[in-house]
Amino acid sequence: MKCQGCLKTSEKEFCPKCRKRLFDGRKVSGHLLFDSPYDGDSTFYTDHTQKISISGVQVKYSLKLEGNELQLTESGGQYILKPIPTGTFKNLGAAPANEHLTMQIAEQVYKFTSPATAIVFFKDGSHAYLVRRFDQRPEGGKYQQEDFAQIAQMTSESHGKNYKYDLSYQEIADLIRKYIPTHLIELEKFFRLVLFNYIFSNGDAHLKNFSAIQTTQGDHILTPIYDLLCTRIHAPTESDMALSLFKDDFTDAYMAYGFYTYQDFLTFGRQIGIKELRVEKIIQKFKINHELTGSIIEYSYLSEELKSDYMGIYLDKLIRLEMI
Numbered sequence: 001m002k003c004q005g006c007l008k009t010s011e012k013e014f015c016p017k018c019r020k021r022l023f024d025g026r027k028v029s030g031h032l033l034f035d036s037p038y039d040g041d042s043t044f045y046t047d048h049t050q051k052i053s054i055s056g057v058q059v060k061y062s063l064k065l066e067g068n069e070l071q072l073t074e075s076g077g078q079y080i081l082k083p084i085p086t087g088t089f090k091n092l093g094a095a096p097a098n099e100h101l102t103m104q105i106a107e108q109v110y111k112f113t114s115p116a117t118a119i120v121f122f123k124d125g126s127h128a129y130l131v132r133r134f135d136q137r138p139e140g141g142k143y144q145q146e147d148f149a150q151i152a153q154m155t156s157e158s159h160g161k162n163y164k165y166d167l168s169y170q171e172i173a174d175l176i177r178k179y180i181p182t183h184l185i186e187l188e189k190f191f192r193l194v195l196f197n198y199i200f201s202n203g204d205a206h207l208k209n210f211s212a213i214q215t216t217q218g219d220h221i222l223t224p225i226y227d228l229l230c231t232r233i234h235a236p237t238e239s240d241m242a243l244s245l246f247k248d249d250f251t252d253a254y255m256a257y258g259f260y261t262y263q264d265f266l267t268f269g270r271q272i273g274i275k276e277l278r279v280e281k282i283i284q285k286f287k288i289n290h291e292l293t294g295s296i297i298e299y300s301y302l303s304e305e306l307k308s309d310y311m312g313i314y315l316d317k318l319i320r321l322e323m324i
């Protein structure tokens with residue numbers, strides 16, 4: 001069988017490494033003792049939990065460990081549980097598997113700092129995406145965290161209902177330079193994440209999906225990654241990226257092809273203040289490891305058909321970037 005966390009071969013539901021990262025080593029079952037919110041008794045959910053956030057069509061629940069058991073909770077949640085969303089997008093039944101897969105690729109192949117993630121199953125057999133919160137202090141309480149809409153002081157009141165989409169990635173980089181002392185390191189992290197979102201067709205990487213978090217030393221860095229998925233699987237006609245790369249104009253290459261190419265990312269990297277040689281090196285690293293990515297897709301919880309779609313969408317972007 002495979003580990004429900006890292007998708008590698010495992011004798012148990014969770015390999016020892018994932019059990020440690022997810023549950024501090026406790027023997028927790030990957031099968032929950034309650035039904036999914038749609039098939040089960042809905043009052044059970046309203047009695048036991050508060051919806052902590054509704055972004056679009058995704059409802060999230062808060063869980064905590066009681067002994068060796070994951071339970072719904074109103075306060076003190078250590079985990080976020082995202083069941084299958086409702087709505088009119090395509091293939092929504094595969095959304096938890098898609099997010100889990102994309103987060104695992106980002107962590108295992110591209111070495112992004114990531115929270116522990118897993119697939120868990122409800123009593124009725126449907127699956128959900130589980131992520132361990134990264135904002136909890138070990139001694140209790142939370143690390144202070146702000147997304148880039150908050151940092152830019154943009155709200156629906158001040159900038160209208162599309163405020164999350166009102167800046168470019170270049171402008172987020174300007175904010176990183178302004179507010180984060182270690183911006184030389186954080187700008188490279190940000191650049192890699194923008195490139196990752198493009199390659200894996202995450203068209204929902206808007207202002208609220210990038211955040212800064214306070215460290216134990218009191219300064220701020222970018223948070224571990226979150227909310228990454230190949231949105232193209234669910235919205236085949238959406239634009240390639242949630243925000244444009246540049247504040248003002250498009251490159252000649254973009255005007256010629258109608259989509260971002262290697263040249264755009266090279267220019268973007270330079271414009272946000274990373275040395276050209278360094279940008280080239282970072283992009284170069286994205287050219288390797290297609291086989292590893294392929295094998296993680298193969299072991300994911302997507303259906304065979306969607307595995308093939310996911311791979312196709314990924315390869316398409318690699319061709320655009322002249323990476324294969």
Ligand SMILES: [Zn+2]
Nearest residue numbers: 003006015018
């Ligand atoms: Zn594992």
